[in-house]
Amino acid sequence: MRKSGMIISAGVSALAVAAVVGFSNGSGPTGFGVTAAMAQQSGAQQGNQGGQGDGSKGSQSGQGNQGGEGTGQGGPGPDSDSKGPQAGSPSSSGSGGGKPVWAQEGIPEVELGRLSVARSPDQVLQRAYDEALASISPEMVDFYSLSLSEMILELSTNFDNVSFIDSPLQNLALFQDALDGTSTLTSLGVTNTTDTLLATFLGVASDKTVPISPDTVLAVSTILGTPITGTAADDLAADAEAIRIAVLAGHG
Incomplete structure (x- = not known):
């Protein structure tokens, strides 16, 4: 979990540095756009790496999105009941959010x-x-x-x-x-x-x-x-x- 957090932070830092470089080079809107795109791609790669660390921590992987729209693999989707990998066992029917009958x-x-x-x-x-x-x-x-x-x-x-x-x-x-x-x-x-x-x-x-x-x-x-x-x-x-x-x- 610590490793995932460090990778995500690195992705955010990469974007910030890339943005500053774009302005300091005086490249104007066009130059900044190219630099930001590169940083965005880098941030996405870093965000994906962070998401692969722990699929159950989708909210932490989402921090990689701020750095470059990266998405964590295995994080809970919009339809998830957020009850962990054993949700629905042994019974997932009914309105109990995946809880067994008892x-x-x-x-x-x-x-x-x-x-x-x-x-x-x-x-x-x-x-x-x-x-x-x-x-x-x-x-x-x-x-x-x-x-x-x-x-x-x-x-x-x-x-x-x-x-x-x-x-x-x-x-x-x-x-x-x-x-x-x-x-x-x-x-x-x-x-x-x-x-x-x-x-x-x-x-x-x-x-x-x-x-x-x-x-x-x-x-x-x-x-x-x-x-x-x-x-x-x-x-x-x-x-x-x-x-x-x-x-x-x-x-x-």
Whole structure:
């Protein structure tokens, strides 16, 4: 940023010096016009160099315009909402100026702990989802096919021998996938209800020592684009909390 400012200042100085030289040579209007054009071209080149330094600082590049009408490359255009390179991620629709849905509407004030990674950009969640599916083993298929009570028993008493996905981000990616009522795990051989899988993904993704409440469910599901409310949130919170406690008991 300092380098860009020095280049722009040099462009302005070049114009000033060129103008003074034009007058001092006594060349009159014609001579001054030639000299100013040369200075203008030089100032434009300097302004462009300054603009290339940092496209997000279009207003600073604009100082090069005063020296020679240079324009910074990558600076915000007239239609920009001036919210930086991540504006519009993960959702650019609506009237929120590129804010995601949960930022526009707000979420419950609840401690999320490592569940906060649900705010990751779409491409990060997609990569975690792909990695989770690639890691599914026959042993994991067996685990995810258990009933909720059987999962709780395995996690709390046989934790070290249970094969399951424990990455918070991967679990949340699988959670997001199942929010439409179906889970891709069923195409890999898992036989279970979507509700049980949602509870498992959320319970494992959560901090072991942070309780899961209906507000937790609402917050996370809203962040991921499909809010779960009412009795559905209550039921999912209770099941996910049981999974969390089982992980805490088994892992220690």
